[in-house]
Amino acid sequence: MEQLRFLQSWRWFGPADPITLEAIQKTSAKGIVTALHHIPNGEVWEIDEIQKRLSLLKKHGFTWSVVESLPVHEQIKYNGPDRESIIRHYKQSLANLGKCGVTKVCYNFMPVIDWVRTDLEYPWKNHGISMLFDYPTFVAFDVFILPRPNAAHDYPDSLLDQAEKLYSKMDERKKETLAHNIIVVTQGFIDGGVGNVLDYKKEFLRRLELYCEVDTNTLRENLLHFLHEIVPVAEEFGIQMCLHPDDPPFPVLGLPRIAGTLEDFQWIMEQQLSPSNGITFCSGSLSSRADNDLIAFLKSLGSRVHFAHLRNTTILDEKGSFCESGHLEGGADIEQIIRLLHAEMTRRQISGDQNHQIPMRPDHGLKLQKDLKVHANPGYPYYGRIKGLEELSALEDKILNQG
Numbered sequence: 574m575e576q577l578r579f580l581q582s583w584r585w586f587g588p589a590d591p592i593t594l595e596a597i598q599k600t601s602a603k604g605i606v607t608a609l610h611h612i613p614n615g616e617v618w619e620i621d622e623i624q625k626r627l628s629l630l631k632k633h634g635f636t637w638s639v640v641e642s643l644p645v646h647e648q649i650k651y652n653g654p655d656r657e658s659i660i661r662h663y664k665q666s667l668a669n670l671g672k673c674g675v676t677k678v679c680y681n682f683m684p685v686i687d688w689v690r691t692d693l694e695y696p697w698k699n700h701g702i703s704m705l706f707d708y709p710t711f712v713a714f715d716v717f718i719l720p721r722p723n724a725a726h727d728y729p730d731s732l733l734d735q736a737e738k739l740y741s742k743m744d745e746r747k748k749e750t751l752a753h754n755i756i757v758v759t760q761g762f763i764d765g766g767v768g769n770v771l772d773y774k775k776e777f778l779r780r781l782e783l784y785c786e787v788d789t790n791t792l793r794e795n796l797l798h799f800l801h802e803i804v805p806v807a808e809e810f811g812i813q814m815c816l817h818p819d820d821p822p823f824p825v826l827g828l829p830r831i832a833g834t835l836e837d838f839q840w841i842m843e844q845q846l847s848p849s850n851g852i853t854f855c856s857g858s859l860s861s862r863a864d865n866d867l868i869a870f871l872k873s874l875g876s877r878v879h880f881a882h883l884r885n886t887t888i889l890d891e892k893g894s895f896c897e898s899g900h901l902e903g904g905a906d907i908e909q910i911i912r913l914l915h916a917e918m919t920r921r922q923i924s925g926d927q928n929h930q931i932p933m934r935p936d937h938g939l940k941l942q943k944d945l946k947v948h949a950n951p952g953y954p955y956y957g958r959i960k961g962l963e964e965l966s967a968l969e970d971k972i973l974n975q976g
């Protein structure tokens with residue numbers, strides 16, 4: 574039987590991405606992970622727009638391996654007044670994608686804010702520039718810089734003391750950069766986010782306030798409602814939905830987060846048993862929490878994984894601080910993860926599943942010397958990702974050769 578490999582993929586942010594399709598042609602990626610970022614969140618992705626993107630990718634020799642993301646509007650997450658009409662739009666977008674043959678759709682269900690980092694330029698050993706989530710710095714942002722009303726109640730005194738000390742040493746520029754990175758820079762190029770408005774802290778606080786009555790259970794109910802509505806459409810059009818883990822995989826800013834652990838995902842997968850209710854396995858997001866066992870995760874839920882983000886993290890303290898390390902270096906056992914994902918592809922192939930190949934993208938990347946001259950979105954440097962893709966690919970070769 575033919576040996577199965579991942580469908581090597583590359584995240585491209587559309588025509589506005591400073592890293593062009595021509596540049597991506599020079600990598601070994603065959604699939605592109607992208608979204609129609611120009612369509613405002615909540616509006617329908619019309620067939621002609623999807624076709625335009627498909628033709629552009631085809632012209633450059635790529636397939637559209639995964640949509641990342643078809644973003645879930647905030648109103649779906651907090652149950653706003655227009656929730657049902659926005660869900661109808663979402664279903665229409667799914668149907669349109671399915672009609673065009675684009676059948677893997679990544680999404681997340683994190684309220685207000687997607688991934689969170691406190692430093693986007695963190696030198697990591699001699700390996701390159703990484704990104705850091707430093708918990709005390711994050712608390713300083715939350716309690717003193719934002720400041721979120723009553724935020725101090727969420728943290729133990731020892732952490733508040735540490736945060737206060739850090740805060741007292743920051744000059745105005747540093748405080749502003751921290752807030753701007755968390756609220757605007759890391760969110761701006763994905764989907765949603767407050768945008769680069771003048772008073773972005775005020776707008777961010779307004780959005781947090783929309784969740785004042787949304788606790789963990791309510792957010793779970795809102796996710797179930799969403800799944801109940803969309804999974805039948807996904808099934809009808811052959812779409813595999815891939816829920817991305819929360820990053821970091823624990824609550825932040827007083828907001829609930831419900832997709833951070835194996836138990837969270839087991840619960841979500843059990844609520845809708847359809848294979849259309851699936852997972853994006855992100856080794857980076859999941860590994861940043863010390864009590865997450867990624868191998869146990871795959872052994873339990875591998876059959877629901879339709880898309881893989883491979884990268885690694887190093888946990889820096891017991892509070893929850895971590896940094897992104899090289900793709901193969903860090904707490905996650907990437908070799909074993911690849912073995913398990915390969916076994917899953919083989920199982921699917923044997924069971925006659927035509928769609929057995931799992932797309933994988935090297936998630937994020939360290940900024941290397943050469944990346945300092947090429948503009949790119951934070952976390953998505955050109956050379957750092959090529960290095961990641963090549964390292965992952967070499968590891969795949971080794972695993973396949975060992976049999």
Ligand code: DNO
Pocket residue numbers: 641642679680681687688763817952
């Ligand atoms: C950040 C990404 C996330 C991810 C979304 C998926 O670099 O990993 O923005 O794409 O959460 O919906």
